[in-house]
Amino acid sequence: MTATDRLSFKDRLTFPTVEALAAAATFIAASVSIILTRLPGVRGISLLWPVCAIAAAVLIRLPRVRWVSAGLLILAAIFCADVLVAHRSAGVGCWFALINLAEIALMVGAFRFVRKYPYPDITVEQAAIMTAVFGIAIPGVGALAGGAAQVVSFGTPFAAAALLWWSSHALGACLFGPPIILFSREGLARLLRRGTFWVTLTALVASAALTALIIAHLKFPFVLMGLPLLIAAFRFGGFGTSVLALSSALTIAVLWSFGIKPVGLERLDPGGALADLPVAAILASVMPAVAVGLGTDARRRLVRALRESERHFRTALEYSPIGILIADLNGKWGYTNLALQKMLGYSAEELQAMPPGGPSSVVDWQESKARWNRLVTGEIDFYDGERRFRHKRGRWVWTHVAVSLMRDAAGRPTQLIAQIESLEERLKAEERLLEEREKLKITLKSISDGVITTDVAGLITYANTAAETLLGLTTEAMTNRHLDEILSLRDAYTSKAAVSLIAKTIMSGNSFQRESPCELHRPDGTVSYITDTVSPVLDQAGRQSGIVVVFRDAAGDVARERELRRSALHDSLTGLFTRAEFHRQLRRAYEKSAHLGRPAAVMAIDLDRFKALNDAAGHAGGDAMLCKVAEALRSAVRSNDTVARLGGDEFGIVLGECSAERASAIGRQLVESLNPIELEWKGCRHSVGASVGIALLSADYRSEKEWLAAADEACYTVKAGGRNGLHIAGAAAPP
Numbered sequence: 001m002t003a004t005d006r007l008s009f010k011d012r013l014t015f016p017t018v019e020a021l022a023a024a025a026t027f028i029a030a031s032v033s034i035i036l037t038r039l040p041g042v043r044g045i046s047l048l049w050p051v052c053a054i055a056a057a058v059l060i061r062l063p064r065v066r067w068v069s070a071g072l073l074i075l076a077a078i079f080c081a082d083v084l085v086a087h088r089s090a091g092v093g094c095w096f097a098l099i100n101l102a103e104i105a106l107m108v109g110a111f112r113f114v115r116k117y118p119y120p121d122i123t124v125e126q127a128a129i130m131t132a133v134f135g136i137a138i139p140g141v142g143a144l145a146g147g148a149a150q151v152v153s154f155g156t157p158f159a160a161a162a163l164l165w166w167s168s169h170a171l172g173a174c175l176f177g178p179p180i181i182l183f184s185r186e187g188l189a190r191l192l193r194r195g196t197f198w199v200t201l202t203a204l205v206a207s208a209a210l211t212a213l214i215i216a217h218l219k220f221p222f223v224l225m226g227l228p229l230l231i232a233a234f235r236f237g238g239f240g241t242s243v244l245a246l247s248s249a250l251t252i253a254v255l256w257s258f259g260i261k262p263v264g265l266e267r268l269d270p271g272g273a274l275a276d277l278p279v280a281a282i283l284a285s286v287m288p289a290v291a292v293g294l295g296t297d298a299r300r301r302l303v304r305a306l307r308e309s310e311r312h313f314r315t316a317l318e319y320s321p322i323g324i325l326i327a328d329l330n331g332k333w334g335y336t337n338l339a340l341q342k343m344l345g346y347s348a349e350e351l352q353a354m355p356p357g358g359p360s361s362v363v364d365w366q367e368s369k370a371r372w373n374r375l376v377t378g379e380i381d382f383y384d385g386e387r388r389f390r391h392k393r394g395r396w397v398w399t400h401v402a403v404s405l406m407r408d409a410a411g412r413p414t415q416l417i418a419q420i421e422s423l424e425e426r427l428k429a430e431e432r433l434l435e436e437r438e439k440l441k442i443t444l445k446s447i448s449d450g451v452i453t454t455d456v457a458g459l460i461t462y463a464n465t466a467a468e469t470l471l472g473l474t475t476e477a478m479t480n481r482h483l484d485e486i487l488s489l490r491d492a493y494t495s496k497a498a499v500s501l502i503a504k505t506i507m508s509g510n511s512f513q514r515e516s517p518c519e520l521h522r523p524d525g526t527v528s529y530i531t532d533t534v535s536p537v538l539d540q541a542g543r544q545s546g547i548v549v550v551f552r553d554a555a556g557d558v559a560r561e562r563e564l565r566r567s568a569l570h571d572s573l574t575g576l577f578t579r580a581e582f583h584r585q586l587r588r589a590y591e592k593s594a595h596l597g598r599p600a601a602v603m604a605i606d607l608d609r610f611k612a613l614n615d616a617a618g619h620a621g622g623d624a625m626l627c628k629v630a631e632a633l634r635s636a637v638r639s640n641d642t643v644a645r646l647g648g649d650e651f652g653i654v655l656g657e658c659s660a661e662r663a664s665a666i667g668r669q670l671v672e673s674l675n676p677i678e679l680e681w682k683g684c685r686h687s688v689g690a691s692v693g694i695a696l697l698s699a700d701y702r703s704e705k706e707w708l709a710a711a712d713e714a715c716y717t718v719k720a721g722g723r724n725g726l727h728i729a730g731a732a733a734p735p
Contacts, residue, residue: 016066016069016070016073018062018065019065019066019069019070019073020069020073022055022058022059022062022070022073022074023070023073023074023076023077024077025054025055025058026051026054026055026074026077026078027077027078027080027081029050029051029054029176030049030051030077030078030081030082030085031081031085033046033048033049033050033051033172034046034081034085034086035085036048046168047167047168047171048168048171048172048175048249049168049169049171049172050172050173050175050176051078051081051100051172052100052103052104052107052139052142052169052172052173053107053134053135053169053172053173053174053175053176053177053180054172054176054177054180055074055104056103056104056107056108056111056134056177057107057176057177057180057181058180059104059108059112060107060108060111060112060119060181061119061180061181061183071101071105074101074104075097075098075101076097078096078097078100078101079093079094079096079097082096082097091153092149092153095149095153096146096149099142099145099146099149100142102142102145103138103139103141103142103169106138106141106142107134107138107173110133110134110138111130111133111134115129117130119181119182120181120182120183120184120187120238120239121297121301122181122182122294123294123298124291124294124295124298127178127238127290127291127294128291130177130181131174131287134173134177135170135173135174135177135283136170136173136174138173139165139166139169139170139173140166140170142165142166142169143162143163143165143166143169144162146161146162146165146169147159147161147162147163147165148162150165170283171249171282171283174283174286174287175245175246175249175250175282175286176246178238178242178245178246178290179239179242179243179246182238182239182242182294183239184239187237187239187240188239190237190240191236191239191240191243199235200236200240203232203236203244204243204244204247206228207228207229207232207244207247207248207251208247208248208250208251210228211247211248211251211252212251226285226286226288226289229241229244229245229248229285229286229289230288230289230292232244232289233289233290233292233293233296234292234296235296236293237293237294237296237297237300238290238293238294238296238297239293239297240293241289241290241292241293242290242293244289245286245287245289245290248285248286249282249286252282317335317337318337318338319337319338319339320337320339321339322339322419322420322421323336323337323339323340323343323399323419323420323421323422324336324337324339324340324417324418324419324420325340325358325417325418325420326406326415326416326417326418327356327358327415327416327418328415328416329376329413329414329415329416330356331356331357331358331365331369331372331416332355332356333351333352333354333356333358334352334415335348336348336351336352340420343397343399343420343422344359344389344390344391344392344397345391345392345393346359346392350392356369357369358389359389359390359391359392360387360388360389360390361388361390364387364388368387368401371383371385371403372403372416375403375404375405375416376405376413376416378413381404381405382402382403382404382405383402383403384400384401384402384403385400385401386398386399386400386401386423387399387400387401389420397422397424398422398423398424398427399420399421399422399423400420400421400423401418401419401420401421402418402419403416403417403418404416404417404418405417441464444464444465445464445465447464447466448466448552448553449466449550449551449552450463450464450466450467450468450469450470450471450530450549450550450551450552451463451464451466451467451548451549451550452464452467452478452483452486452487452548452549452551453537453546453547453548453549454483454546454547454548454549455545455546456544456545456546458482458483458484458502458506458547459480459481459482459483460478460479460480460481460482460483460486461479461546462475463475463478463479467551470520470528470530470551470553471486471487471520471522471528472522472523472524472526472528473486473522473523483502483547483549484500484502487502487520487532487549487551488520488521489518489519489520489530489532490518490519490520490521491516491518491519492516492517492518492519492529492554492558492561493516493561495519498514498518501513501514501532501533501534502534502547502549504534505534505535505536505547506536506544506547509536509538509544510536511533511534511535511536512533512534513531513532513533514531514532514533515531516531517529517530517531517554517557517558517561518530518531518532518554528553528555529553529554529555529557529558530551530552530553530554531551531552531554531557532549532550532551533549533550533551534547534548534549535547535548535550569581571644571645573623573626573627573645574626574627574629574630574645575630576630576633576634576643576644576645576651577642577643577644577645578644578645579644579645579646579647581642581644582642582644582646582652582654583704585642585644585654586602586642586652586654586704586707586708587704589602589642589654589656589697589704590697590701590703590704590707592656593656593657593697594697598656598657599657599658599659599660599696599697600654600655600656600657600658600696600697601655601658601660601663601694601695601696601697602652602653602654602655602694602695602697602707602708602711603652603653603655603663603666603667603670603692603693603694603711604650604651604652604692604693604695604708604711604712604714604715605633605650605651605652605653605670605674605690605691605692605693605715606649606650606651606690606691606715606719607629607649607650607651607674607688607689607690608688608689608690608691608719608723608724609687609688609689610622610625610648610649610688611649613625613679613686613687613688616684616686617679617681617682617684617686621679621681621682621686624679624681625677625679625686625688626645626649628677628679629651629674629677629688629690630643630645630651632670632673632674632677633651633653633670635673636666636669636670636673637653637655637666638655640656641653641654641655641656641658642654642656652708652711653666660696660728663694663696663728664694664726664728667692667694667726667728668726670690670692670726671690671692671724671725671726674688674689674690674692675689675690675724675725676688676689676724677689677690689723689724690724691715691716691718691719691723691724691725692715692718692725692726692727693711693712693713693714693715693716693717693718693726693727693728693729694711694714694726694727694728694729695707695708695710695711695714695728695729695730696728696729696730698730710729710730711729713729714727714728714729715727
C-alpha cells in the first residue's frame with residue numbers, strides 16, 4: 001500500500017463521500033446498460049457492460065480510498081441494479097454482484113498495486129498492456145465465473161453464456177476505461193477552452209453522425225468508421241480520442257438497440273453474441289485511434305520537454321557568469337551572452353557585425369585561426385589558452401578562452417562554441433595577493449616571535465628574522481632542511497628530550513602549544529630557551545600541506561623560574577638550603593642508606609652566645625655573623641653534602657654515604673673552625689661558638705625523624721656539658 005492509500009483515524013471516521021459517489025456512478029452505469037443493451041427476458045445479459053471498467057478505473061485513479069467502504073457500496077450498487085432494474089432474484093443478483101466485484105478487484109489490484117503507471121501520462125506500450133489485461137484477460141476470467149453462474153441460475157449453455165459475458169465486459173472495459181484512466185484537468189480544459197470547445201463539440205457530433213451513416217448504409221463499415229478517429233487523434237490526443245471513440249461506440253450500441261445494423265450482418269444468427277454486437281470489429285476500429293492519440297500526447301510531451309530544455313539551456317548561457325560565444329566555422333561571431341557583452345563593452349549586434357575573429361588584433365586572430373582550423377578539420381577536439389580582446393573603450397582585456405566544436409546529428413561540424421573568462425579579476429587578485437604577501441613578510445620580520453613554515457614533507461620553506469636570531473642560523477642555512485634537525489629541544493630543568501609537537505601535529509592534524517620552556521642548543525654552542533606552538537597548514541580540500549611553528553624567547557621565563565625554585569630551596573640570607581629541603585634530603589639519605597646498607601650521618605649545630613651578639617651588634621650584625629658561619633660550614637663539608645639553616649641560629653648537615661670516621665673528622669673540623677668564630681662590626685669585635693651533635697645512621701632509628709632527634713639530643717648534650725664542643729649520639733657524654 002502506498003503513502004497515498006493511508007488514511008488518518010479522522011478520515012476513517014468521516015462519511016465515505018467519494019466512495020459513495022463511485023457506487024452511485026456504478027449503479028447508474030449498470031441501470032443504463034441493463035435498460036439499453038440487455039437481451040429480452042430475465043435471463044438476458046447486457047450487450048455492453050461498462051460497470052466493472054468504470055468502478056475499477058475510478059478506484060485506480062483516486063488518490064485515497066476506503067477500501068472496505070468502497071467494496072461494500074459498489075457491491076450494493078450492482079446488487080440493487082440486478083434486483084431493481086433487471087428484476088432478478090436476490091440470490092442471482094448476489095452471485096452476479098460478487099462476480100463483478102471480484103472482476104473489479106482484479107483490475108484494481110493489477111494496475112494500482114502490481115503495475116502502477118504514471119496516470120494519465122501513460123505510454124502506448126503501457127496502454128497496450130492495460131488493454132490486454134484490463135480489457136481482455138480479466139473480463140475473460142470473470143466470464144468463466146459468470147458463465148458458470150448463468151448455467152446454475154438459468155440453465156444457459158456455458159459456452160454461449162461465457163462468450164456473451166466476456167464480449168459485453170471487454171467492450172465496456174475497452175470503451176469506458178480509457179477516458180477515465182486518461183482523464184486530467186489539463187486534458188479536459190484543453191478540450192473545453194475557448195477556441196477549441198466548438199471544435200470538440202463539432203467533432204463529437206460529426207463522429208456520432210458519421211458513425212450512424214456508415215452503420216446504416218455501408219456493408220462491413222468498421223474499418224471505415226476508424227478513419228475519422230485516426231485523423232482526430234492527431235489533434236485531440238489520447239483523452240480526446242478516447243471520448244470520441246466512446247461516442248462512436250455508444251452510437252453503434254444505440255443503433256443496435258433500435259435494430260439498425262450494417263448491411264452485411266442481417267443474415268447472421270441473432271441469438272449469438274458476435275452476431276448481436278461484433279466486439280472485435282468495434283475494438284479494432286477504435287483502439288488504434290486511441291493508441292495514435294497516446295502517441296500524439298507523448299510527442300507533445302517530448303516537444304514541451306525539448307522546448308523547456310532549450311529554454312533552460314539558453315537561460316543558462318545567457319546568464320552564465322562566463323562569457324559564451326557561438327561562431328560559424330569561418331570565425332564570424334554569432335551568439336554572445338550578456339557576460340561577454342559586458343566584458344567587452346559591445347552590444348550583441350555590434351559583435352555580430354565585426355569581421356571574423358571579433359574585436360581582436362589581426363596578429364592575434366591569425367594565431368588563433370591556425371588552431372581554429374585544426375579544430376574544424378578534426379585534428380584536435382578542443383583548445384584553450386590566453387587571448388586578448390580590445391574593449392570598446394580601447395583598452396585590452398586579457399581572457400582565458402576554451403574552444404570546442406558543435407556538430408549536427410551526422411557528426412558534421414556546424415559551429416564553434418567558446419567559453420571566455422576574463423583574467424582581469426584574477427590578475428587583480430594576484431596583485432592583491434602579492435601585496436598581502438609582502439605585508440605579511442614585513443609583519444613577520446618586525447615581530448619578536450620566530451616563525452618557520454614547512455612543506456608537507458616537513459622541509460623548511462621560510463624563516464623570519466626573529467627565527468634566525470633565536471636559532472642562530474640564516475634562512476639560507478635552514479631552507480630545505482628538515483624541521484626536526486633545527487628544533488631539537490630538551491626540557492629546560494631536566495635536560496631530557498622534549499616531546500615533539502611537530503610529530504604530534506603531523507599525526508593528528510591538530511595544533512599544539514608547549515606550556516613549559518625548552519632548551520635549544522645553537523650551532524655556536526650557546527643555549528637559548530624557547531616555547532613553541534605548532535599548527536598544521538591545510539589546503540582547500542582540508543588536506544595537510546605543511547606546518548607553521550611559532551616560538552618565542554623564554555630565557556627570561558627560565559631565569560625567573562629558576563630564581564623562584566632557588567628561593568624555595570635556599571635561605572635568602574645565607575644561601576644554604578631551607579628547612580623543607582633539608583628534611584627532603586634527610587629522608588632521601590635515610591631511605592637510600594637503609595635500602596643499600598650505606599653509612600650516613602646527620603649533624604645538628606647550634607650557635608653559642610649568638611643572642612648576646614644580636615643584642616650588642618643588632619640584627620644586621622647578627623645577619624653578618626650568620627653568613628660567616630654558613631661559609632664556614634660549606635667549607636668544612638663535601639660538595640655533595642646538604643648544609644641547611646633550620647632556624648634562627650640552628651643549622652643542620654646531611655652527610656650521605658659517610659663513614660663514622662669521616663663524620664667524626666668533619667665534626668671536629670667544624671668545632672675547630674667555629675669555636676670561636678669572630679666578626680669585626682662597627683669597630684667592635686664579636687665572637688660566637690657552636691655546639692655540634694652527630695648521629696650515625698643505624699638500625700635503631702625507625703625513621704629519619706628519630707635519626708635527626710638523636711643528633712639534636714647529642715647537640716643539647718654538648719650545650720649541657722659547657723658548650724663549644726662535639727658529641728656523637730650513643731657515645732659517652734663529654735666530661
